[in-house]
Amino acid sequence: AAYAFARYSFPIKNYLFVFIVFLMALPQQMTIVPLYFLLRNFHLLNKFQGLILVHSAWGLAWIIFFMRNYFSMLPTDVEEAARIDGASDFKIFYKIVLPMALPGLISAAILQFTWVWSDFFLALVFLQNPEKYVATQRLPLLRGQYFVDWGILTAASIMVMLVPLLVYTLFQKYYISGMIGWSTEK
Template identity: 50%
Template sequence: MRRRVSVKKVAISSALLVFAALWSLPFVGLVVTSLKPYSEVILQGWWSIGGTYSLKNYFEALQNPSYNLLAGFRNSLVVATASTLLPVLLASLLAYSLTYLSFRGKTLLFVSILFMMSVPQQMVVIPLYLLYARVGLLDKLIGLILLHSAWGVPWITFFMRNYLRLIPSSLVESARVDGASEATILLKVLLPVVVPAVIAASAIQFTWVWGDFFYAMVFLASPDNWVITQRIALLKGEYHIDWGLLSAGAILALIPPLLIYTAFRRYYVRGFAGWAIKG
């Protein structure tokens, strides 16, 4: 019996190791390419390990004023941070209301949230563009923030509501009996319990907004307002693609999401693991 279990574990571990290696291969190729000059990438390909390695592409991407990646980082940081904090705050309040409060239209509100989650985002781009043009939100970071926040509220509400439903209702009822207000219950009773879910939702929302290219290209026209994904597109050149330079820009753009995941990985995993196990 022990031999069978051991063989099974080895087989599963080996399969996971192979899958992880295959998944990591493109990223390794990206790193290798970012460290090579243009001529070697063209002649040898990104899969070639040998050759000359340097940080020249990284310095070129950061210091060349034609690319201005630092401005893209700044704009992306503003948009991603605001587009994370705003929907997480609103969604937390909505999730609390849908879980622990009774009011007229509660079912309709929840159905509306589910409907918004099912609407293809590309389907409403043209109406949104016309609306933004009329109200003066085109080519403004606040317009992009409102757009990302609007798409983030429904799914974060759904996620937080499901997590809150795992908490015994007696905890909330006891706090109410003791005279605690709804704000006190939310901030002092429930918030410490749902921190993993809040961080998990925030990390996903931030990563999604940070990597957005479609909405940025549609709603931001002025180079001064361009986000990092638009700035990276400039690295490809007009007549040829410098794969080393483009790879270096992509690696630099990956740093903020990776730092966030690394810093909050424990909460991130607990947020999803707790939901999956208890649910």
Template identity: 40%
Template sequence: MSLFSQAFRPVGSTRADPVLVALWVALILVAVIWIAPFVFIVFTSLKTNTAVMGETAFALPTDPAFSNYAKAWARGNFSVTAFNGVLITFVKVPLGVFLSAMAAYALARVPMRGRRVLFLLCVFGTMIPFQVMLAPIFKQVNAFGLINSYPGIVLPYLAFGVPYQVFILYGFFSAVPKELSEAARIDGASHFTIFRRIFLPVSLPALSALFVLDFVATWNEFAMALVILQDPQKWTLPLGLMAFQSQFQRDYGQLNAAIVMTVLPAAIVYLMFQRYFVAGLTTGAVKE
């Protein structure tokens, strides 16, 4: 408890704040609860079936079976699903964030009639759960002949991702001082130049936070991909994991190795952009 007291002792005080200490303890407990399942999955992925059945869940693997990863990768055909997931995610996420940023800038800073109505339509788009739209989406994509194609899954992802991002960026762009854009307009800069040289650099933390959130959501999306991507050669990693689980559900080591390989890319992206992600979440919380 002395460590907590030293960490949370107010300036000029010899006693720790009990409220802060309680909050710190609660955060540690919540973190342990969230981390425990992932630790269990990682440990199980390094064990044979015999070790899984004979040891406790959180026992360290005595003889790590790293071959589970190679076997799961080959048996689950994850090279194909991983390629599809990477291609779809790295096309959809940057494109969606860029389109959302341009739309939010236009709605926030370009004078035009009906822009408030357009913004309300975007807000309305964030209120529609895509699960209730799966049947109409399938019918429309099928009418365009895009079933089992990359555009057939990227376009619906964009349609449901852009409104939320526009809603977030609209508020951010509206908070940017008008003097910046007005001075650039007086100097003869176009709206695209203002957007590219002023608003994009200023909004980097917010864009990075949206990039991480959109990457994780797109990488892990299951329902829409299941409906549109019916060819196993077009499946993404969540669909490949579903098929692997149905075939090898009793091979616990390889199954958990497949889960780790599915989750790991999203975790790596988050760790890479963690600094920008936290900055984007706190942007605007404190006024200068």
């Protein structure tokens, strides 16, 4: 979808893009009740699959926005050369554009992973079974009613923070080049 928004013209392109930007502005709290009933009706409450579906759908709007801007920065010279050589649009996308967009895709994946990993609200609402709690739900449970063991709470918080830090460290090269964008000398 992001590539189509960046490279192709179609009649309602601008209206659809404004709608996607509007979806980014919706707060999660506004949609939580319909999502709850939807997951309950599909028997996906207290299941990781339901939480994964909600996070995937919720992240689509900003990922389309992010990748559209990234695809817009990619040079079109290589695509035009491939088109002249007889490559189809499908082949141009998979063989040329997708490899050039890899840093942007990895950047979007890292940002989405960090957001999902740090999310407390959706997990709190959709995972009510204590056996299925995610890390962010477990941290507040480490406090006692009358006493807080700050050493354990701090150690657990650091362990939870290490996962996104490790992901970022492993993919730092792609993340930085994805944030900077594509540049060519003319």
